[in-house]
Amino acid sequence: MELFHLFNISSGHRFHVEISLQWKVRQLQETVVQVTGIQIDDQVLLKHSGEVIKCEETICNCCPENAVDAPVYLFQRSGKHDKQDSRMWEQEIKEITSIIDVSMENANQLLQAPDMHEICHDVPHRASECRLAAQNAVQACARIAEEHRLMLQGWVALVNNMDSSVASLRKRASRLLQQMEKVHQGKKEAFDMLRNFDKTIDQLKRIRVPENILSCSHGSAEPSVVSDISLYGWIAASDPEHSLKELVDQVTEQLVNFQQTNMKSALQNIEKVMEMSKNINCREIKGMNMRLSYLEQHLQYAEDRSKIVEMHTSEILNTSSRVDQFSLEDFTFQYRHYMGQVYDDLKEIRLVCNHFLQSKLELLRIMRTRLDSWIVRVYNRLHHAHNELLMFEEKCTGLKQRLDLLEQVKATPVMYATAVTEIVRRRTFQREFNSWFSVHVNKCCSLYDEETRIRAEFSTKMEKHFLRVLFHGMFDTIPPFFVKSLPEFDTALSPINDQYLKELRNQNIEELNQYLNVAPPQVFLRLDVRDPLTQAAAVSRSVLPREESSITVSPAFSLPLQSCNFFSTNWLSADDVNDCFSSTTPLMLMTKSQSRAESLASLNVPIPPSLNQLSMPGGEDELILTSASTSITTTAPIAIPVSRRRQTSSRFSTPDNQFHTTDLADERQFVIDDLTIRSHSSYELLKHVTAEIIALSKEMLELRSDVSSNTGFFNNEFMKLKEMTSYFLNDQISGAKGFYEAKLAEVRKEHEKVVASPRKKESDFEELRQRCEMPFRDLDKVFAEKKRVEPISIKHKSSDTQTSVGLTTMDRMVSIEDINEGSTVLVIWNDRHKAYMLFSSSAYSHFVKESSVRRLGLATAFPSLPRRNWILGKVSHLDLCVIRKADNRYNLPVETKVYRVDVDPLDVQSKRVPAL
Structure with missing residues (x-):
């Protein structure tokens, strides 16, 4: 449990309650009811900024900075202020002043007593009572001054809350005006929409909603209705008591009667509230700053008087132990003098207490008067204007909602037709996409398996060969790039078929004909993929780079000697040497050598054409080698002639690229064209490079001239900079050095003074102590002289001693x-x-x-x-x-x-x- 501090503005006192920070504000208010008696409905809790603390909030979130100097301010809505508060304050001040009066009376009676022993014995106790009374009075004055400050802060918080409420209401009215202006501007479009609404109703009546859709619908107003019904009937079933025609008539009437001038009364009330809240005579408490400064001055005056009382009482208490028979009369006179001063100071403190009480009662009366009159009137008008704004907001919101509903009804036929065609299109899309996906998965699986096999075979060869140190990254595997199964989609579509779509088309609703056409998905056409390199070669064969001219469209696996095992590889492997000569691998060295073409053909390797085939005459049969057991592709040295794309292709796969050669003249012509194009491109490139070289030489000449012209300038600037750095900086450094040395000397002098000051103070203190002790030494000498003289004076007879004037004569x-x-x-x-x-x-x-x-x-x-x-x-x-x-x-x-x-x-x- 922790203390939570509050300040009651109505009574003008601060109090605290024990709470838990995890409590709701409602629990805090229930505790306040037990302490103050103010009911929860009458309580208003404000922060110092004027923000209202809501009941649903947690105390630790809404009031994290609660303290004695920053309490939460409590206001009472009803305005019923108890007069007991004023009587309580008067009673408290009366108690303080009565304590002062009783202390003074007791001390005065004591001082007028004839017995000096009784006076000297009881005066310290009476002085302590007077000191305690003065301290209590000063503490009460300090508390009342603090309550003045808190009352002013609470009033400022209430005024800030009122200003924020008026400002928020003004913003709300501005937003409502903007919304009403938008409604007013859209009246023409609204009337246009409502003008031909009978035609929309007729369209809704002609559209039949099938039974299977109604049975699957979750938004039907009548779940028991499973028979065919028109779309108009389905909409009208949601509100059997009213029809669409009545709704259209109602909205039309509201639009006709809707005028922006209806807000004038609400705006006038808001302006009156703003004018009342800006009343400077009520917002500010006049003379409050002067009042606070007056209280501070008199509080300081009372504290000074209390210090004087403390000083006098301390003197009395300190000297009470030194009272003896000889000094009884002197101390009695001294005590009377001190107590007289204490009386005067207590009277002044008592007067200050009365002034503080009168000031607080006056401030409470002013604030209660304004709370019951000005604040109540402002908040009543504010509440009335807020209710009027709520009424207009409800009207505007209701009109906008009805217009939105009618706009949806207006678009219902088109939206219904669009939804039906979309369902049909999605079903067709699902069938075609599933078919395409099955073909796609099969081809991807075959490609993945084949590529994996090729890489595995190559890796088995390469991992045991010493060339693997030259070729890095050759052992990567192809990642999985496809999914073998798809999640289900479009399975919860409404049961609409093509027959129902034809039925809607037969209704001959002209406005819906354009929305009842289903666009084919064309999945195979839209997902048709082609090689971009092949397309580029088909468009312009002559611009292919030389390094790409070696790429041919041939079987995916054309590595030489793929089916052979290398003896060197087997020899370098960690296996046994005898494994190299296994029965599965024929020994090439011990068999009769075959021809080059036969050996390459047996290895499924393409045979490059001979160099003399370009000059030899012959037909097509001499240039193209075909075999059922080989896959031989003719390639050109520079560019690849690409065959035309086949007209027929599968619905998914890319078109097959076939390459073939024509006659010898075409083969030679394409080489000549290639050289011509290459020479032309080289000429153009050289021409461009020549122009750039000329431009660069001109720029270099200009740069050289600029450098030569600026050399002298830079030399002069460098010399000036050298002079400045060599002479001017030296002077600056020497001047700064002298300046800081002088400052250092001053600091040393000050340091010596500071060091010497305690010594001087010690010497002065010692001198003062000696001067203070000197009277005591003189007094000791006097007492010693008295002791020396007394025995001598006793020896003389009294008859021989005579005084010139007696004591009684002196008194008279x-x-x-x-x-x-x-x-x-x-x-x-x-x-x-x-x-x-x-x-x-x-x-x-x-x-x-x-x-x-x-x-x-x-x-x-x-x-x-x-x-x-x-x-x-x-x-x-x-x-x-x-x-x-x-x-x-x-x-x-x-x-x-x-x-x-x-x-x-x-x-x-x-x-x-x-x-x-």
Whole structure:
């Protein structure tokens, strides 16, 4: 469980509750109900930014930064504010001020007690009570000042929420206006769509939906209906109470009555809300900044007074242990002086507490008044405008949905016909594609097997031969490049056949005739693959590169000596040598040699033509060698004559490329044409290269001239740069070095000062300590001298000792000119000033304070009673004052300086000389 801090704006106090961060906000509100009594429906929780905390959110997600200085602000919707809050604050301040008053009264009674021992014994306790009262009062003032700040922040959060709500409503109204403008602009197209809707209904009635489609349909409004029905009947069955005709009439009426001016009232309400929310007199609390600064100043003033009280009480507590019989009177006088200062400071702190309370009550009254009046009116208008926007949005959305529905109904015949033809086309596509795939798989399997066999046979030869170090990558295998089975597709199509398509064509619906034609899939034609190299050779035979002229369209496997085993390979292998002469391999060296053609033919190797066949006359039989047991292909040295593509081919396989030679003249002509084309292309290439060489030479000449012309310029610039780097930089470096050396010297001086400062402080402290100890040394000397003199004075007889003036005489000697604290004075009544004064010859008048008048017993309850004209007293304190007001109690002119004196009664009886 953790603490969650909230601030109640209505009551103006901060509180906290124990929650779990995984709770919902609803659980937090239930806890707040138990603490404050505010029901959940009346609670509004705001962040400092003005964002409303929603009930469904989690506390850890919506309020991750909750703290004492940043609480969540609680508002009450109903506006029922309890007056008990104000009474509670008044009661709290009364308790604080009463503690101050009781502390002061107890201390005052103690100080007026006649027993000095009791005063010195109980004053420290009373001083501690006064100090505690001052501290509590200052803490209360600091809390009230903080609550002022939180109340202002809560008000700003509420105003921000109101502004964001008004802005969002304004944006919503703008979007609604745009939507209504689009609807208004599309009214013409909508009327055009609705104008010929009867023709669409007639088309729907003429289209029959077969029973098998209805039985397989999952979107039928009546699942029990399995008989044939028209497309119009199937659509109308979804809403038996209304018809399409009624829907068309309703939408037509709404379009006729639809006007954009209907939004005027809602927009006017929004504008009024915006105008009310921008009222500067209600948004801002006037004088709030001045109020906060006033509170800060008086809080600082109260803290200073509390520190003074702390200082005086500390003096009393520190000196209480040093009180003895000899210093009893001095300490009593000192305690009375300190407590007098404490009284004055406590009175000021008490006054500050009352000011803080009055300020808070005034701020609460202002905020409650605005919450009950201005805020309520703004949010009521905001709610009303929001409801109007909702009404127009529902109208606009409903109209758009009905128009979309009618547009779908309008396109239903075309869409239905397109779907039927697409189903027929997909079924045909499935059959043809499965057929093509079976042929494709067979051919791919045969190609894969044959290529794998060829590579395996070659690898068995090559892996044991030393030439394998020259030819890398010859042992790769062909990867699988086809799938042997396909997943099923188009198996869940609706049961529509060609007969139903013919039936739709026989309906003679002119608008649907173009949509009832099925395009053949033509899978074999679309997947027909041809060799791009073969096509290029068929288009232009003369442009084939020389390295490609050796490629012939012949059986896939034409390696020489493929069926033979190499003796060297067997010899290099790790097998036994006797394996080379196995019975499966004929020994070529021990048999009669055959002719070259026969040996090559037996090995299934193409025989290249002789070089003299180009010059020998002869027919076609002399140039073409055919044999049932051989596969011989005639190739040209440069280009390959490509035969025409056969007109007939399979539906999947590429056309077979056949190569044949014509007569000798064609063979020679193609060589001549090839040489001519090659020479022409070489000429064109050389011509282009010559032009590029000429252009490059011109550019090189221009570049050389530019380099020669810029050499001097670069030399000058280089010399300037050299001068700058050699002289100017040296000056810069020397100047920077001198600058930093001077800075370093200053830093060293400062460092020496910093190092020397603690030493000087230590010496000053030592000197101060010695000066403070010097009076104690002098006092010790005086006490030593007293001890030395006392035995000597005791030896003398009292009859031999005489004083010039006795102590009692000294107390009765009245000071007239120099009046100081402790002087005996004569207090007299002055009729001119209507106050008691001191009889004095000083230039300043000395008036007795009212508290001293009461202490001397000179105050009279009734003016008719006679006054006492004079009395003797002793001065305890003097204050120099200046008259500031023209109307004052002493009837003196402004800027007159007077003394206000505290006078204590003179105890004459206790100091009377006993009779002889």
